[in-house]
Amino acid sequence: MNGAGARSRAAFRRAQKSLVGGVDSPVRAFGAVGGSPIFFARGVGARLVDVDGRRYLDLVGSWGANLLGNAPPAVVRAVRRAAALGLTFGAPTAAEHELAERIRARAPALERLRFVSSGTEAVMSAVRVARGSTGRSKVIKFAGGYHGHSDGLLARAGSGIATHSLPDSAGVPAAFVGETLVAPYNDADALARLFEAHADQVAAVLVEPVAGNMNVVPPSPGFLHDLGRIAHDHGALVLADEVITGFRLGPGLAHPGLGLRSDLVTLGKVIGGGLPIGAYGGRADLMELVAPKGPVYQAGTLSGNPVVMAAGAAALDELTPATYRRLERTSSEIGRRITSAAQQAGVDAFHLTRVGSMLGLFFGAAPPANFDEALRVDRRAYARFFRAMLSEGVYLPPSPLETAFVSTAFRPSDVGSAGRAAERAFAMVRGGRG
Numbered sequence: 001m002n003g004a005g006a007r008s009r010a011a012f013r014r015a016q017k018s019l020v021g022g023v024d025s026p027v028r029a030f031g032a033v034g035g036s037p038i039f040f041a042r043g044v045g046a047r048l049v050d051v052d053g054r055r056y057l058d059l060v061g062s063w064g065a066n067l068l069g070n071a072p073p074a075v076v077r078a079v080r081r082a083a084a085l086g087l088t089f090g091a092p093t094a095a096e097h098e099l100a101e102r103i104r105a106r107a108p109a110l111e112r113l114r115f116v117s118s119g120t121e122a123v124m125s126a127v128r129v130a131r132g133s134t135g136r137s138k139v140i141k142f143a144g145g146y147h148g149h150s151d152g153l154l155a156r157a158g159s160g161i162a163t164h165s166l167p168d169s170a171g172v173p174a175a176f177v178g179e180t181l182v183a184p185y186n187d188a189d190a191l192a193r194l195f196e197a198h199a200d201q202v203a204a205v206l207v208e209p210v211a212g213n214m215n216v217v218p219p220s221p222g223f224l225h226d227l228g229r230i231a232h233d234h235g236a237l238v239l240a241d242e243v244i245t246g247f248r249l250g251p252g253l254a255h256p257g258l259g260l261r262s263d264l265v266t267l268g269k270v271i272g273g274g275l276p277i278g279a280y281g282g283r284a285d286l287m288e289l290v291a292p293k294g295p296v297y298q299a300g301t302l303s304g305n306p307v308v309m310a311a312g313a314a315a316l317d318e319l320t321p322a323t324y325r326r327l328e329r330t331s332s333e334i335g336r337r338i339t340s341a342a343q344q345a346g347v348d349a350f351h352l353t354r355v356g357s358m359l360g361l362f363f364g365a366a367p368p369a370n371f372d373e374a375l376r377v378d379r380r381a382y383a384r385f386f387r388a389m390l391s392e393g394v395y396l397p398p399s400p401l402e403t404a405f406v407s408t409a410f411r412p413s414d415v416g417s418a419g420r421a422a423e424r425a426f427a428m429v430r431g432g433r434g
């Protein structure tokens with residue numbers, strides 16, 4: 001098995017001469033799995049085609065953005081139509097409230113919202129609102145939770161950083177991260193203790209309702225409910241970061257159904273239909289603090305870009321209840337096939353955690369419940385499995401701490417291919433080859 005083809009390898013060598021590390025986001029460089037990254041030429045449905053003409057089943061889905069698979073025709077049509085009318089105006093267009101209305105219809109917790117261009121911006125801005133409204137400076141996040149790369153939130157921030165073994169990032173003043181307190185995920189008692197130690201200083205608790213940046217870690221029963229109660233008892237706000245889970249786990253937000261009461265919500269990924277987007281919103285009284293209505297400043301030259309808005313609206317229009325039901329069946333079947341492939345091959349130290357179309361492939365003794373446990377993953381086993389799957393035509397996340405995403409474009413035949421690939425890949429891993 002030889003990893004990337006000649007053209008991918010050549011492209012990577014050339015890219016490194018002008019782009020830092022040859023990539024525009026670190027995990028793409030394959031540092032965690034070894035070898036040279038695959039460069040893609042195109043994608044259609046559940047399939048990707050690389051620059052060497054090799055085909056792969058896509059279980060990355062652009063890190064969750066491609067819920068409908070690659071180049072979904074309805075979204076591509078909407079993008080073409082919108083682009084022809086003008087790429088950006090820097091002035092209001094109806095496309096913005098049309099997407100906002102679609103989101104609010106299925107996610108009524110967003111009484112008011114604002115579009116930005118990335119999830120990072122969305123969370124950064126929502127934190128500013130929380131601080132602006134409470135007059136408090138600290139925030140609490142959970143170890144292994146990723147909320148974008150803004151300065152203050154790069155503390156024990158999950159996959160990308162853990163993969164690169166940086167405790168933090170260089171260039172972030174200690175004082176900034178000092179405003180961020182970190183609690184273990186799935187431990188309400190630890191959260192309560194942290195609140196008691198910092199009484200009246202915490203503006204908000206940030207949480208991914210289903211953690212998706214330290215492998216897939218579902219909330220344990222009662223955890224999110226307790227989190228909301230503890231935060232509110234201490235006068236802090238709850239920021240549900242649904243950049244991954246929003247409109248992926250169902251038509252709308254995931255956290256209300258999981259028992260969490262939020263004040264602010266962030267979205268991204270799926271709602272842009274594959275184009276760059278983020279959104280933050282929540283209680284109207286909080287969001288009305290944002291300029292031009294209020295004193296919390298936030299702006300963006302390309303925010304609410306009409307082409308992005310059209311893509312998002314077209315994507316949401318495709319996401320009917322029937323689509324989610326089919327996605328659930330497909331995801332369940334893929335999860336089942338991968339699990340049984342591991343069992344057949346006698347690979348015991350493997351666990352697949354699935355929440356909807358989020359799959360966590362974990363090489364370890366027991367599925368993780370928090371970041372410390374997630375870090376106990378057998379990285380070399382994952383790297384071997386990743387390379388074996390690649391040679392079998394399946395593109396998995398190039399990191400043992402990331403989530404694999406299923407899209408609605410998977411057909412039954414694709415599910416079968418994924419299952420057979422997993423059977424061969426586990427046999428190779430067990431054989432110690434690769």
Ligand SMILES: *Cc1c(COP(=O)(O)O)cnc(C)c1O
Nearest residue numbers: 118119120146147148241243244
């Ligand atoms: C991806 C992600 C972000 C950051 O979004 P970007 O668009 O990459 O800036 C924030 N929060 C969560 C939970 C994410 O998964």
